[in-house]
Amino acid sequence: MGNTMNGLLMALALLCLTINFREIAACISTERDALVAFNTSIKDPDGRLHSWHGENCCSWSGVSCSKKTGHVIKLDLGEYTLNGQINPSLSGLTRLVYLNLSQSDFGGVPIPEFIGCFKMLRYLDLSHAGFGGTVPPQLGNLSRLSFLDLSSSGSHVITADDFQWVSKLTSLRYLDLSWLYLAASVDWLQAVNMLHLLEVLRLNDASLPATDLNSVSQINFTALKVIDLKNNELNSSLPDWIWNLSSLSDLDLSSCELSGRIPDELGKLAALQFIGLGNNKLNRAIPRSMSRLCNLVHIDLSRNILSGNLSEAARSMFPCMKKLQILNLADNKLTGQLSGWLEHMASLEVLDLSIRGALPDWIWNFSSPMASLNVSMNNITGELPASLVRSKMLITLNIRHNQLEGYIPDMPNSVRVLDLSHNNLSGSLPQSFGDKELQYLSLSHNSLS
Secondary structure, eight states: OHHHHHHHHHHHHHHHHHHHHHHSOOOOHHHHHHHHHHHHHEEOTTOTTTTOOSSOGGGSTTEEEOTTTOOEEEEEOTTOOOEEOOOGGGGGOTTOOEEEOOSOOOTTOBOOGGGGGOTTOOEEEOTTSOOBEEOOGGGGGOTTOOEEEOOOOSSSOEEOSOSHHHHTOTTOSEEEOTTSBOTTOTTHHHHHTTOTTOOEEEOTTSOOOOOOGGGOOSOSOTTOOEEEOOSOOOOOBOOGGGGGOTTOOEEEOTTSOOEEEOOGGGGGOTTOOEEEOOSSEEEEOOOGGGGGOTTOOEEEOOSSEEEEEHHHHHHHHSTTOTTOOEEEOOSSEEEOOSTTTGGGOTTOOEEEOOOOSOOOGGGGGOSSOOOEEEOOSSOOEEEOOGGGGGOTTOOEEEOOSSEEEEOOOOOOTTOOEEEOOSSEEEEOOOGGGGGOOOSEEEOOSSEEO
């Protein structure tokens, strides 16, 4: 009985092994040949493709196959620093779902047109790979694509004549074309509006043409969570449709030549964590409706023409912002004091303001882990207190161009950047300054001895 049972168990084990081996299909020979041809034409200075030999291409570095069919479904060669020519034999990988050739240097060659033949492709990352020329419109054939990153900041320029090919990618959830040259793509906003599943849109530093963002009256991309259009001369006002994006967490329209006011509708963006509207021409007061944005971590409204009493607005705006770490309101026309609101912002790490008056004593004993304080270019008066040395988290202190008087006290060892220039400080430096690990020090235009 025991021998019979052992024999039965052995047979079952062999059967299971047989089934498992059958489930793991072998590499398709034609696809292996396609990869070999690709490897032959490419240059691999770091030897990352040294495993590309033998019969089973599914075990090669960066290659993944379907366990059922053996077809290559994933080619992940990101950060392999490849260069040379991309052999069109790669088009033989007809079941490819994932293609990553990012962080290489292909010397300015155009993006291969044959990539548009990968009808199964869902993920395409060609970012920072040294491509140049015009985006092939064949990429518009990738109707299943959910992730597309062509961003580039190298010496080679990628252009796009229009955005018609983008409008066909209706499965996209992530689109990054930052640092491309898109000056001719006057239809970019209308094309992006066709992408109803889009969650992340990054077109920063892309030379977008002047665009009236309000030219789209009804939006389809209501799922957007991230919008990054910074450093484009859009010459527009803030569009009304933004305030209907209830899932929006990151909004960066810095340096976009925006004008007009920030409307009260901003308060509808309850999920917002980052807002960057710096270096524009926005005017009037900061809307009180910001008091409803309790998830904000980073606010940058600097270098605008915003006006009003910050002290009064802050008392109603900031109490719920328990997570706020960075607040930059510099170079506006705001008035008011720091006291009465700033001491309650326990998570603040970076503060950059342009307001007048004396710095309150409590700021140097701030309960927040303040890492950076920039209150330069103001009319701040008074003296730097001896208690400043206890600000153990302080890395950057910039109080240049003010009216500070008295001696320079000892600084915490954590300070790396110190700018006290253009004040009325006197006396000599503390001897302990010789032991500091300062990376930048500016004390000019004072009365130091």
